[in-house]
Amino acid sequence: MGRILKHLKYPVRYPGIIPRAAENYFRMMVLGQKRLRAVEFAVNYVCQCQCAHCSVEFLGQKRRPLLDTAQISRVLDELHDMGVMNVNFTGGEAILRPDLRELVRAARPRSTVVSVATAATMVDAKIADDLRDWGVRIVTISLDSADAETHDRSRRHPGSYDKVMNATRLFQERGIDVFWCTILTDENAINGDMLRLVDRAEEWGVTLTINFSCPVGAWHEQPVGVAPELKVLHRELMQREHVRWEGHSNYHKEGCPAGIEKLYISPYGEVMPCPFIHVTFGNVLQRPVTDIWKEMTGTEPFHEVQEGCPVAENPTFFVQYLSPLKTAEVHPVSIEQIGAKPTPISATTALCADGVAESASA
Ligand SMILES: C[S@@+](CC[C@H](N)C(=O)[O-])C[C@H]1O[C@@H](n2cnc3c(N)ncnc32)[C@H](O)[C@@H]1O
Ligand code: SF4
Ligand code: SF4
Numbered sequence: 001m002g003r004i005l006k007h008l009k010y011p012v013r014y015p016g017i018i019p020r021a022a023e024n025y026f027r028m029m030v031l032g033q034k035r036l037r038a039v040e041f042a043v044n045y046v047c048q049c050q051c052a053h054c055s056v057e058f059l060g061q062k063r064r065p066l067l068d069t070a071q072i073s074r075v076l077d078e079l080h081d082m083g084v085m086n087v088n089f090t091g092g093e094a095i096l097r098p099d100l101r102e103l104v105r106a107a108r109p110r111s112t113v114v115s116v117a118t119a120a121t122m123v124d125a126k127i128a129d130d131l132r133d134w135g136v137r138i139v140t141i142s143l144d145s146a147d148a149e150t151h152d153r154s155r156r157h158p159g160s161y162d163k164v165m166n167a168t169r170l171f172q173e174r175g176i177d178v179f180w181c182t183i184l185t186d187e188n189a190i191n192g193d194m195l196r197l198v199d200r201a202e203e204w205g206v207t208l209t210i211n212f213s214c215p216v217g218a219w220h221e222q223p224v225g226v227a228p229e230l231k232v233l234h235r236e237l238m239q240r241e242h243v244r245w246e247g248h249s250n251y252h253k254e255g256c257p258a259g260i261e262k263l264y265i266s267p268y269g270e271v272m273p274c275p276f277i278h279v280t281f282g283n284v285l286q287r288p289v290t291d292i293w294k295e296m297t298g299t300e301p302f303h304e305v306q307e308g309c310p311v312a313e314n315p316t317f318f319v320q321y322l323s324p325l326k327t328a329e330v331h332p333v334s335i336e337q338i339g340a341k342p343t344p345i346s347a348t349t350a351l352c353a354d355g356v357a358e359s360a361s362a
Contacts, residue, residue: 007248013177014113014137017085024083028251035083036293037251037261040117040275043072043103044267045092048121050156051144053183055217055276056092058331059266066267067284069099073106075265075284080108082290086249088140090117090275092267095127101134109135116140117181121160123167132174139171140209143180145188146196168204179207189233201242208243210234212312214276216322224318231313247309256309259302263293270332273302276311278332279321299340 011018027033045060067075076087087107094100094116107114115138116131131139141164144154148161168178180201188194194210201208212234215222226234237243247254250261259273266272270280271292281299282292296302301310301317310317320340324333 010113010249016110017113020083020085020111024085024251027083034260034297035251036079036263037084037257038086038088038249039079039084039262040088040090040264041072041076041103042090042092042265042267042275043067043094043097043100046096047092047119048157049119049160051119051154051218052156053154053213053217053219055214055219057217058220058325059217059278060092061268061330064268067269069102069106071269071285072103075269075289076103076106076108078289080112082293084112086113086115088115088117093118093122095122095131101130104131104134104136109137113137115179118142118167119155119157119160120164120167121155121157123163123170125170128167128170128174128176131171132176136176138177138179139167140179140181141167143182143197145193146200147193150193168206172205177207178204179209181209181211183213184210184230184234184237185213186227186230189230194233194237198237198240198243202240206242210237210243210245212309214309214311215318216276216278216311216325220326224312224315226309226313231308247305250305253305255305255307257305258310259293259296259299260305263289263296265289266332271296272332274311277321278325279335279338280332281335295335299335 011021024035024037028035042056044066045056079087089100089103091097095118097103104114114136116136117140120141143151143164145151151161151164152158171178182194182197184194188197198208212226212230213219213222215224234245238245238248247256250257258277262274264272264275264277265284269284271282271284271289272278272280273296281296284292308314311322321338324337325331328337
């Protein structure tokens with residue numbers, strides 16, 4: 001029930017997506033099709049921080065050209081046709097991308113919830129004005145601790161906690177919804193920091209997204225798996241009205257949306273199931289996203305919503321999909337290098353000529 005109420009906030013708050021949400025549900029429930037819901041589009045890997053946990057640590061390739069404005073715009077058109085209702089521009093730091101205005105416009109902010117992820121170290125009143133004027137509805141700001149010193153240490157960027165608070169105020173004054181995004185760890189659970197952060201978010205009128213730590217990028221040597229007590233705490237925190245994890249936003253069922261409902265696209269055009277699964281199923285410069293998504297949803301386990309966060313919680317998933325990264329020279333690795341199993345035929349996804357996904361079992 002709590003999940004449904006949290007879910008219903010979105011169409012109420014962002015009525016522009018209602019016609020497309022209705023179409024998506026019609027296609028899924030009446031026509032038995034699959035629809036993509038959200039895309040995280042990384043538009044660069046440049047950044048002012050040096051976080052100890054940074055997931056994109058090994059994804060940047062200095063000499064590789066980034067997708068240009070026209071290329072990203074073409075992909076955004078295709079994603080719109082595929083039903084995507086939320087485009088989150090991320091990075092690195094998306095606000096350092098000089099053509100961000102054109103990219104936001106290409107994401108069609110009237111009928112899509114366009115959001116931007118940032119560590120907020122560069123946000124000032126001008127940037128806040130610009131994002132509002134361009135049509136950005138949500139800004140997701142990373143906050144690693146309720147304690148300023150701890151946050152600054154985690155970001156390796158003095159003064160960044162104050163910047164987060166200042167940016168939160170600037171966006172809220174302009175009617176942009178602010179989500180803080182944080183990571184639940186053994187340490188911040190035990191020392192009470194996470195509980196303080198949950199309260200701080202409530203005081204500030206902010207939605208708090210709580211993720212588990214993902215053992216990828218700069219954190220690739222972290223142990224895989226989440227202690228049972230931490231899972232219990234996560235479940236308890238999810239009862240608070242202003243707290244969520246991304247598994248709450250799915251069409252039907254709570255769980256990990258990687259691949260089936262959500263994609264991550266790198267600034268070079270590589271298409272992955274989520275920002276923490278560094279396995280590419282193809283490049284948008286070579287194939288339509290629709291075809292790449294079809295292949296992804298035809299590969300286990302991305303054909304259905306999974307329980308929990310497989311990257312953080314599932315050692316079997318980790319061994320199959322992420323351990324090859326440890327020896328790979330280039331990240332992401334390709335799905336061919338992984339040798340993943342195709343999904344059993346009863347659960348596979350067929351795509352119509354117009355790029356709409358259809359369940360073969362329907
Ligand atoms: C890669 S950052 C990009 C956007 C921006 N630079 C920022 O830090 O907010 C996106 C989000 O992923 C989180 N993140 C990075 N590495 C992570 C990891 N290994 N496990 C869990 N979350 C991680 C960051 O804290 C941030 O909230
Ligand atoms: S997590 Fe974000 S802010 Fe931190 S180093 Fe990575 S890209 Fe930069
Ligand atoms: S694998 Fe984890 S981080 Fe990625 S989409 Fe699923 S729940 Fe989110």
